[in-house]
Amino acid sequence: MFINSHDWWSLTYRLSLAVFVGGAIGWNRQAAGKPAGLRTHMLVSLGSAIFALIPLMANFSTSTDTLSRVIQGVATGVGFLGAGEILHQSVQESGKPKIKGLTSAATIWLTAALGIVAGCGFWQLSFLATIMALFILSAAKKLERIVFHRED
Secondary structure (H helix, E strand, O other): OOOOOOOHHHHHHHHHHHHHHHHHHHHHHHHOOOOOOHHHHHHHHHHHHHHHHHHHHHOOOOOOHHHHHHHHHHHHHHHHHHHHHOEEEEOOOOOOEEEEOHHHHHHHHHHHHHHHHHHOOOHHHHHHHHHHHHHHHHHHHHHHHHHHOOOO
16 A cells, blocks of 8 residues: 655556546535635645655555544544534524535535545545535435425
């Protein structure tokens, strides 16, 4: 799993894959008019891939402990970024609180995971998870509208 820091092809491939999968999710969010769009998702994915590549390139240890800690750190850190995306607004007509931005926060968190997967070189998992995420973001929204009679 460890890679040579002089392997430019592998580095380029992994970082490009991270940008691509982040871009696919970001494009969907941008097209839906959401605040966190193309650039945000691409950068989160790229940054996560870089964090994953550091222990793989530095060969800190022969175990996966270092990479595991990096993954935990990225998941936690990006969770805070996603939390900033969630806006708590009061609905004045009913007086009930309304939470907005949960799906955007979840896609930011997912994009970080996709970046880590790409950084580790698991292209099959990257593509499969991206396709599933795009399906969820498009088809599941339509299903929610039909089944639960929701507008957004």
